[in-house]
Amino acid sequence: MAQVTQPKLAQASFRGVPFTCTAHDLRAGRRIADHVFPQRDLGYHEDMGRSDREVSLTAYLNGDDSDAQRDRLLAAVEAAGPGELFHPWLGRMMVVVRSVTVRESRTQRRHVEVSLTFVEAGSAAVVASLIDTAAPLRLAISGLTAAAETALAGRFDLRRMPGFVKQDALAVFTEAAVGGEMIRLNTPGHAARGFAVTQAIDAVARLGTRGPVSAGEIARSLGGMMALLADVSPDPQRGVENFTEAFQTFGSALPGIPLTTSNRRRQQQNRSALTDAVRMLGLGGATHLAARSPFQEYGEAVAWRTRMSDWCDSEAAAASLARDDDSFSALTGLRTAFVDHVTAGMGTLARARDVTLPTAMPSLVAAHRLYGDARRGAEVAARNRRLLPQGHPGLMPPHVALSMAGA
DSSP, X not given: OXXXXXXXXXXXXXXXXXXXXXXXXXXXXXXXXXXXXXXXXXXXEEEEEEOOOEEEEEEEEESTTHHXXXXXXXXXHHSSSOEEEEETTTEEEEEEEEEEEEEEETTEEEEEEEEEEEEEOOOOHHHHHHOOSHHHHXXXXXXXXXXXXXXXXXXXXXXXXXXXXXXXXXXXXXXHHHHHHHHHHTOTTOXXXXXXXXXXXXXXXXXXXXXXXXXXXXHHHHHHHHHHHHHTOSOHHHHHHHHHHHHTTTTTTSOOOOOOSHHHHHHHHHHHHHHHHHHHHHHHHHXXXXXXXXXXXXXXXXXXXXHHHHHHHHHHHHHHHXXXXXXXXXXXXXXXXXXXXXXXXXTTOBOOEEEOOSSOEEHHHHHHHHHXXXXXXXXXXXXXXXXXXXXXXXXXXXXXXXXXXXX
């Protein structure tokens, strides 16, 4: 007699929320428009293209935390927009949820069945062409240079000033060039444009050394250096860290100015105008890099959106205190454009989850158990590097909440 074996439970996930399944139904075919005519026995059936594939399956959630698993899965299927379905036989698909039915029973505690129907998510080519979040962000970043020029024209003045006031301005330019050089030294892989980067940094260092300098020249030199440093950075997230270290608190380390005379007050006004411009344009470079960052998870995108929004808010508050309306408008516009740009791509990102292992195991084994793919062992170890035992870079510790990406 032939032996009948039960189907093996297989790991699947939607938007990174895992579940098990044993079977699925796939509905496919062609879209047909039926045309019927009077006094004709046969109609004309017009082929309108391939139908969207429809996948129906039952997700099984088991364990003492089955109710928590159910809530996470419901949150994933009720989220707006398409998401990624990982199926052990069909592979990865971008889908939208058509229907969900949850079945729980008093006789089967610690067990939940969720019937799911997914439909392939097509690309809204017409809508996508109308909704372009990158263009407004580029426009907002470029607008910072014009705002800085306007602000400097109203707040910065070296005419008929004594030498110590001019020297203080030169010190700010030098400090800005030093920040740019620090970023250049911490940016690997920029050799192809190294000469241009060095020239841009030198142009900032030379500001004011050859006679009077205009607000437009200052803004263009600073903005050009920031843009070039951002363009040559091969690692966007590392680039943001470099910009943050160099320019987020720019000017705070400069010595204080005693406001004892009118010249000293003018020196302080000039310094504030210059340091505000450097920070704002440095923020523009960092925002350009953050927008290029290839976010892998929903939580990561949220964290970066919050981080850059807070930086924009901080600079907008400084512009408000200085009564600099142009800079305030440019910074709030930059914040809005960046939030819109990041948010537009968050709907399809998987959500990270915490996993606790019962025993210590190599990252390769953990990856195979969690994802069915031992090749993701390096990823698992990298995500939890700070938790790994010293001397055992690939050994995942037990009874600790480990961060894992969606399947």
